[in-house]
Amino acid sequence: MNDKRIYVFAKWQVKDGQADKVIFLLKRVAQKSWEEEGNLCYKINRCSTDDNTIILFEGYSNEASQKRHQESPYFRQLVLGRILPLLEKREVIMTTPI
Numbered sequence: 001m002n003d004k005r006i007y008v009f010a011k012w013q014v015k016d017g018q019a020d021k022v023i024f025l026l027k028r029v030a031q032k033s034w035e036e037e038g039n040l041c042y043k044i045n046r047c048s049t050d051d052n053t054i055i056l057f058e059g060y061s062n063e064a065s066q067k068r069h070q071e072s073p074y075f076r077q078l079v080l081g082r083i084l085p086l087l088e089k090r091e092v093i094m095t096t097p098i
Helices: 019-034 063-071 073-086
Strands: 006-014 039-046 053-060 087-095
Touching (some): 006 019, 006 063, 019 053
Antiparallel strands (some): 006 087
């Protein structure tokens, strides 16, 4: 696996009336993420011009750390199971520093 740092930018468009619920669940995801080995950051941002747009910024020490995050039980339960049904659209961009 690659030892380069991985940074994830995610733009989520939340269904009307669901933003507060998504943010509540994301705070739980963030807390668990911060506890993971290899996690560098997990920042939740809300668009200042559209309350239904959430931008996530995540950092991982390497590809293996990012993969463990996505395969974790809490990610599967909270993000895939509970948050994704509340989204209209989800865009995820994986990056490595230059």
